[in-house]
Amino acid sequence: MTAPDAAGLRRRTQELLAAHPPATTGRTAFLRARFDAGLAWVHYPAGLGGLDAPRSLQPVVDAGLAAAGAPDNDPRRIGIGLGMAAPTLLGFGTDEQKQRFLRPLWTGEEVWCQLFSEPGAGSDLAALGTRAVRDGEDWVVDGQKVWTSSAHLARWAILIARTDPDVPKHRGISYFICDMTDPGVEVRPLRQITGEAEFNEVFLTGVRIPDNRRLGPVGEGWKVAQTTLMNERVSIGGARVPREGGMIGPVVRTWRERPELRTHDLHQRLLTLWVEAEVARLTGTRLRQQLVAGQPGPEGSGMKLAFARLNQEISGLEVELLGEEGLLYGEWTMRRPELVDFTGRDAGYRYLRSKGNSIEGGTSEVLLNIVAERVLGLPAEPRTDKDVAWKDLAR
Numbered sequence: 001m002t003a004p005d006a007a008g009l010r011r012r013t014q015e016l017l018a019a020h021p022p023a024t025t026g027r028t029a030f031l032r033a034r035f036d037a038g039l040a041w042v043h044y045p046a047g048l049g050g051l052d053a054p055r056s057l058q059p060v061v062d063a064g065l066a067a068a069g070a071p072d073n074d075p076r077r078i079g080i081g082l083g084m085a086a087p088t089l090l091g092f093g094t095d096e097q098k099q100r101f102l103r104p105l106w107t108g109e110e111v112w113c114q115l116f117s118e119p120g121a122g123s124d125l126a127a128l129g130t131r132a133v134r135d136g137e138d139w140v141v142d143g144q145k146v147w148t149s150s151a152h153l154a155r156w157a158i159l160i161a162r163t164d165p166d167v168p169k170h171r172g173i174s175y176f177i178c179d180m181t182d183p184g185v186e187v188r189p190l191r192q193i194t195g196e197a198e199f200n201e202v203f204l205t206g207v208r209i210p211d212n213r214r215l216g217p218v219g220e221g222w223k224v225a226q227t228t229l230m231n232e233r234v235s236i237g238g239a240r241v242p243r244e245g246g247m248i249g250p251v252v253r254t255w256r257e258r259p260e261l262r263t264h265d266l267h268q269r270l271l272t273l274w275v276e277a278e279v280a281r282l283t284g285t286r287l288r289q290q291l292v293a294g295q296p297g298p299e300g301s302g303m304k305l306a307f308a309r310l311n312q313e314i315s316g317l318e319v320e321l322l323g324e325e326g327l328l329y330g331e332w333t334m335r336r337p338e339l340v341d342f343t344g345r346d347a348g349y350r351y352l353r354s355k356g357n358s359i360e361g362g363t364s365e366v367l368l369n370i371v372a373e374r375v376l377g378l379p380a381e382p383r384t385d386k387d388v389a390w391k392d393l394a395r
């Protein structure tokens with residue numbers, strides 16, 4: 001089958017709408033039909049939600065469906081599945097795994113979370129200590145993960161665990177798909193500075209994972225995880241936003257609607273941040289175009305760095321602009337939100353939540369190291385643990 005061009009995609013979109021009119025078709029039924037028509041993510045292979053078409057043509061489908069009032073899959077709610085689990089499954093999954101997992105992942109029927117960070121392994125993720133030990137056709141997993149966003153909503157998790165403690169830390173890791181409803185998986189909320197608990201600590205005790213839910217070869221989980229992490233940075237820092245979308249939008253609106261708050265100094269700073277936000281937005285567009293040609297590279301780290309810095313500066317400016325009003329914080333109540341919604345909340349929430357932006361998906365310091373080494377070609381940080389077995393490392 002030859003991949004369709006823009007006209008072909010427009011025609012297929014209209015055929016989908018004719019066969020499943022959004023007004024009379026249930027949401028899940030429509031999303032499943034869209035996946036089966038290859039219009040979910042057009043650059044994915046035929047039979048897996050796509051048509052092998054160029055990724056740059058996705059907006060043709062999205063615009064046609066939005067104009068007809070068709071439901072979308074609420075991408076912000078299932079960001080980890082779409083942005084991180086899916087590209088990893090596509091790159092390393094068996095045919096059986098792709099067939100089983102991609103459709104309900106894309107429709108949002110099954111939410112995914114990421115079991116990577118541990119109390120002793122965040123920036124130095126390869127130091128992780130969660131163990132997976134082979135037992136017949138299964139792996140038995142024991143350990144603790146932390147900062148696991150959406151674990152309380154998730155049906156599945158991407159999980160990395162140590163399968164060989166006798167080799168250097170990067171080499172003894174394997175990558176699994178963990179069923180969050182299995183016995184031995186315990187999820188506990190962790191309350192954040194915002195008062196809410198988006199994320200969790202997850203305890204894994206004797207969790208049995210069948211070997212057919214391993215992604216990639218035994219001991220090569222670090223390589224598989226690189227695909228997840230590079231895609232994570234792109235999905236955090238390179239999300240598609242319209243002009244004045246994202247964090248800059250609410251500040252600019254307040255500036256326009258409330259002239260009594262304006263000062264010369266804030267004007268200058270707002271102009272600078274507006275330009276920087278626009279540059280970041282356009283750079284994100286370019287990055288997504290580069291993705292058409294292959295995997296994300298270290299550019300994703302640069303985007304994520306800029307995203308974190310800008311969000312923190314812009315939300316700080318917004319609190320200043322609002323003066324005393326900016327210090328009020330709606331309700332500091334413990335909630336378990338389904339998604340992170342920057343724009344639909346008050347300034348105080350944006351200010352506090354954006355603090356996490358320079359930590360999640362790799363801290364800004366660590367991303368600076370990546371940019372220094374892989375983009376600028378500067379000397380790498382000295383590493384003394386490269387050739388030492390994980391079990392002999394000081395912890």
Ligand SMILES: Cc1cc2nc3c(=O)[nH]c(=O)nc-3n(C[C@H](O)[C@H](O)[C@H](O)COP(=O)(O)OP(=O)(O)OC[C@H]3O[C@@H](n4cnc5c(N)ncnc54)[C@H](O)[C@@H]3O)c2cc1C
Nearest residue numbers: 114115116117122123147148149356359360361362363365
């Ligand atoms: C909102 C939020 C959501 C998250 N969601 C998830 C999730 O769903 N799943 C998941 O697995 N994890 C998640 N995380 C965890 C996140 O990936 C880690 O917090 C992050 O990688 C940092 O690890 P750490 O917290 O252990 O800090 P550490 O690694 O202990 O770092 C502490 C400090 O030391 C600095 N530092 C460490 N190493 C270096 C170095 N080599 N050079 C310079 N400075 C260094 C860091 O920059 C930081 O300032 C989330 C975090 C946040 C804030």
